[in-house]
Amino acid sequence: MYIPNYFKVTNVDEIWDFVQKNSFGTIVTTEQGKPIATHLPLRLMKKGDDYYITGHMAYGNPQWRSFETCEEVLIMFQGPNAYISSSWYSHENVPTWNYQAIHMYGKASILEKDELIEELTQMLEKYEETRENPVLWDKLSPQLLESQLKGIVGFKIMVGEIQAAYKLSQNRNKTDYRNIIEKLQNEGNPNSNQMAELMEKRYNI
Structure with missing residues (x-):
């Protein structure tokens, strides 16, 4: 991923926090030279000094078979994004797009059954723990679980390698930056509102 220095993020803790909050990712592999992708909820796991991205996909999805032949898998995570009009600047320029994106590269392997059960248990806890009637692993019938595991x-x-870009108008002066936030707030759509909130919190200008 091409990342100008203005927008490069290198703080590992910040990147992990982003992945935890934006955990619906895209996994990209190749099969006979053709890129294939699957969009999945994913989870970050740490073992010792190593970090792993874990998840699962349908047995009928042929992509998992490409894990054995791919030297590296690409995982992509995205945050808010929004169009930025150059009419919001105090000088002539061209429009652009603000966004957050993280690319991770690594070697994939298949989980054993006990590892898969642990993965599913923890994923349910992550997404269900705040629910009024949480659906957790130990509350589901063994028959249902066994059929689903198959x-x-x-x-x-x-x-392994991590590439992170937060393109949030950091290269603009304070006046333009403040104006971009205000214009985004008035756009009237969720993406623009999220971007305005992110820009305001991140740089507090």
Whole structure:
């Protein structure tokens, strides 16, 4: 991913926090030279000094079979994004787009059944713990769980290279930056509102 220095993020803790909050990612592999992708909820896991991305996909999805032949898998995570009009600047320029994106590269492997059960248990806890009537692993019938396990494949990807870009108008002067936030707030759509909130919190200008 091309990342100008203005927008490069290198703080590992910040990147992990972003992945935890924006955990619906895209996994990209190749099969006979053709890129293939699957969009999945994913989870970050740490073992010792190593970080892993874990998840599962349908057994009928052929992508998991490409894990064995791919030297590296690409995982992409995205945050808010919004169009930025150059009419919001105090000088002539061209429009652009603000966004947050993280790319991770690593080697994928298939989870054993006990590892898959642990992965599913923890994923349910992550997304269900705040619910009024949480659906947790130990509350589901063994028959249902066993039938569902037969239809999915769990995987983990040991994270190697990380590329992170937050393009949030950091290269603009304070006047333009403040004006961009105000214009985004008045756009009247969720993406623009999220971007305005993010820009305001991140740089507090």
